[in-house]
Amino acid sequence: MAWDRNQMAARAAQELDDGMYVNLGIGIPTLVANYVGDKDITLQSENGMLGMGPFPYEGDEDPDLINAGKQTITEMDRTAYFDSATSFGMIRGGKIAAAILGAMEVSENGDLANWMIPGKLVKGMGGAMDLVAGVGKVIVVMDHTNKHGASKVLTDCTLPLTGKGVVDRIITNLGVLDVVAGGLRIVECADGVTEQELRSATEATIVS
Amino acid sequence: MKKVYGSAAEALEGLLKDDMLIAAGGFGLCGIPEMLIDAIVDSGVKNLTVASNNAGVDGFGLGKLLDSRQIKKMMSSYVGENAEFMRQYLSGELELEFNPQGTLAERMRAGGCGIPGFYTKTGVGTVIAEGKDVKTWGDQDYILEEGIFADLAIVKAWKADTTGNCIFRKTARNFNPPAAMCGKICVMEVEEIVQPGELDPDHIHLPGIYVHRIVQGEHEKRIEQRTVRQREGV
Numbered sequence: 001m002a003w004d005r006n007q008m009a010a011r012a013a014q015e016l017d018d019g020m021y022v023n024l025g026i027g028i029p030t031l032v033a034n035y036v037g038d039k040d041i042t043l044q045s046e047n048g049m050l051g052m053g054p055f056p057y058e059g060d061e062d063p064d065l066i067n068a069g070k071q072t073i074t075e076m077d078r079t080a081y082f083d084s085a086t087s088f089g090m091i092r093g094g095k096i097a098a099a100i101l102g103a104m105e106v107s108e109n110g111d112l113a114n115w116m117i118p119g120k121l122v123k124g125m126g127g128a129m130d131l132v133a134g135v136g137k138v139i140v141v142m143d144h145t146n147k148h149g150a151s152k153v154l155t156d157c158t159l160p161l162t163g164k165g166v167v168d169r170i171i172t173n174l175g176v177l178d179v180v181a182g183g184l185r186i187v188e189c190a191d192g193v194t195e196q197e198l199r200s201a202t203e204a205t206i207v208s
Numbered sequence: 209m210k211k212v213y214g215s216a217a218e219a220l221e222g223l224l225k226d227d228m229l230i231a232a233g234g235f236g237l238c239g240i241p242e243m244l245i246d247a248i249v250d251s252g253v254k255n256l257t258v259a260s261n262n263a264g265v266d267g268f269g270l271g272k273l274l275d276s277r278q279i280k281k282m283m284s285s286y287v288g289e290n291a292e293f294m295r296q297y298l299s300g301e302l303e304l305e306f307n308p309q310g311t312l313a314e315r316m317r318a319g320g321c322g323i324p325g326f327y328t329k330t331g332v333g334t335v336i337a338e339g340k341d342v343k344t345w346g347d348q349d350y351i352l353e354e355g356i357f358a359d360l361a362i363v364k365a366w367k368a369d370t371t372g373n374c375i376f377r378k379t380a381r382n383f384n385p386p387a388a389m390c391g392k393i394c395v396m397e398v399e400e401i402v403q404p405g406e407l408d409p410d411h412i413h414l415p416g417i418y419v420h421r422i423v424q425g426e427h428e429k430r431i432e433q434r435t436v437r438q439r440e441g442v
Contacts, residue, residue, distance in 0.1 A: 046309065047235040048382050055437040063238065063429035064366075064380040070236040070289075070432040081378055083385040083413075084235070084261070085317035088310025092330060111333075122306075123288030125336075130310030133330040164333025 001192025002144075002173040010035040011190075012100050012141050012171050021050065023091070023131055025101035026069045028141045032100055042078065044096055046127040048087045051079035068127065088127065092134040099135040101128065103142045103167075105157045108204035110167040110179040112140065113159035125162060132163035144172035144201050151203040153177065153184070174198045183207040211422050212370050212401060216247035219395050219423040223360055224253040227280075231316055231358035232260040232270065233387040236289070236432050239380030240269045243397045243425045244362040249276050259283040259316065259356055259390075261309060261383050263293045268430055274302070283356075285309035289432065308336060311353050313386050319355035320389025320418070328353055361391025364427070365414070368398045369407050372416025381413065388418045395421045 003011065009031035016022055016036055023044045024030055033043060033054075043052040045067040052067060053074035061072040090096060105113040112132055115125040132138050145151055153170060169187070170177045175198045176187040183205030189198050199206055213219035230248075234240030245264075248256075249272050256279045263282055264271035273279050274292050281303035287293050296302035307315065308330045318326050327350035331337050341352035363384040368374035374396065376384060388394045401424045 045379070047238070048379050055435045057439050058436040061431060061434055061436065062378065063431045064378040066236065066238050066379055066432070070238070071435040072431060072433065073435075075378070081376075081381055083376075083381050084309070084313035084383045085386040088313050092310055092314075092328065121288075121294055124284060124286035124306055125308055126286040127309035129308035129334060129336065130330045133328075133332065134310075161334045 001190070003190040004173070006031060007190070008141050008171055008173060011176065012139060013037070015098065015100070015139050015169065016041050020097040021095065023096050023099040023135065025099065025128070027102045029100040029102060044087075044090070045073070046087050046091065046131070048082050048084055049079060051076045053079070088130050091127070091130050094134060094136060096135040098137040098139060099131045100139045100141055101131065103140045103152070105152050105154055105159050106140050106142070106167050106170055107154050107157045108179070108183040110165045111157045112138070112162045112167050113157040115162050116160050118160065128162050132166040137168045138166050139169045139171060140167050141171045144174040151201055153202045153204045155204055174201055180207060209371065211372050211416075211420065213421055213423050216243040216397060216423050216425065217250065219421040220244065220247050220251065223393055223395070224248065224251050226253055227255045228253070228359040229257045229259065231356060231361045231387040231390050232258055233361075233363035233382065233384030234260065234262070234269070235379070235382035236262050237265065237269055237430045239364050239376065239382050239384055240264070241362040241364040241397050242269065242427055243423065244395055245269060245272060248362075249273055249278065252278070254278045255280045257281040257283065259312065259358060259387070261285050261312060263287045263290050265289045265432065266292050277301070281305065283307055283312065285312050306336070313383060315353055315356045316383070316386035316390040319357045320386065324355050325352050326355070327351065356390045358391045359393070361387050361394040363388045363394060363396050365396055365398045367400045367402055367407065368396060368419065368422050369402050369404045369416070370422070371404055372396065372419030372422060373404070373407055373412045374398065374416070374419060375407060375411060375413050385414045388414055393420050394418055395423070397423050397425060399427060400424065
């Protein structure tokens with residue numbers, strides 16, 4: 001047993017506190033918005049919006065209103081729009097409390113790789129490098145291992161980095177780990193996952 | 209002060225030359241200067257370097273200038289939506305300079321503000337930092353990035369008055385203000401031109417000092433990812 005995508009998103013939502021301004025990445029991180037409950041969270045979309053609402057009803061789509069994944073979205077009463085330089089000013093300036101992002105690899109010193117695989121099609125880093133460098137807390141949500149069963153939680157990343165020493169917390173299908181001095185510390189194991197299973201799926205150093 | 213032109217081609221007349229650097233507004237296909245891109249395709253100008261967050265899609269937006277092989281180099285943060293772009297890039301026909309999105313926006317803003325360089329922590333310890341000057345403040349390293357000074361900016365706004373004061377609509381603002389600012393000359397296309405005084409001076413997003421030529425027209429405004437939710441209780 002382990003967490004599925006929605007359970008990982010629900011666990012990540014527990015990281016968010018009332019009043020936070022938060023940026024959610026594409027994929028599982030997007031699902032986190034479904035689990036914030038009554039908490040007063042304002043979502044930032046780095047193409048220039050605070051207060052991102054849900055997808056529009058069919059027929060209400062507005063080509064002038066999209067999120068960073070180019071999906072049609074809606075505005076809220078609290079919404080504010082701004083240009084890209086201002087948007088990344090608030091990101092780089094540390095005004096965004098947390099970013100929840102997907103990853104290809106994370107290392108034990110908090111290095112993150114999530115933007116390119118050499119030799120494959122390279123699409124670009126978009127705003128990921130700015131986000132991990134600037135926001136208050138970087139939370140990675142990803143599967144613990146790749147489709148071949150190899151650990152994505154590594155001693156050192158093998159892929160080109162998005163940021164060096166930037167990750168604070170890793171939430172995977174197997175559990176939650178924090179980046180601390182000397183390596184990773186297990187915060188909790190996913191439902192039905194033993195600490196031994198979590199350790200054996202982790203290449204990185206685990207400190208107790 | 210005559211800023212309003214009758215067509216995109218007229219608005220660009222005398223401004224285009226081979227090998228020039230153009231800054232373009234837009235994010236994905238949202239808020240892109242569709243009419244001006246079409247007019248640049250028709251002009252036949254070539255060997256362009258284009259600073260734009262994205263590169264359009266096949267057959268639309270900047271994708272048209274890629275299809276016609278008029279672009280030599282792109283300065284972008286994300287180019288994943290364009291198959292022709294990938295083909296030209298992988299075959300070596302097209303140069304690509306990846307910029308983190310916020311660095312690209314700030315490079316434009318800085319250029320427009322007369323700032324030739326600035327230090328940022330974005331990209332420290334990554335390939336983006338290679339060859340760039342590093343300075344340390346406190347215990348944090350920062351890398352030097354350069355302002356972009358474009359020969360021409362092409363941007364899109366919602367409404368402008370005849371002096372170029374303008375407002376944008378929703379997330380179609382995106383890169384348009386910083387792109388406009390960094391151009392020696394800025395040509396803006398809008399959905400509606402109004403008379404001075406019709407826009408509330410307190411609500412101007414970009415003052416007309418940054419806008420040299422304006423053209424009004426129809427916009428296709430293509431949607432890249434149409435996502436919807438179901439109505440409840442129907």
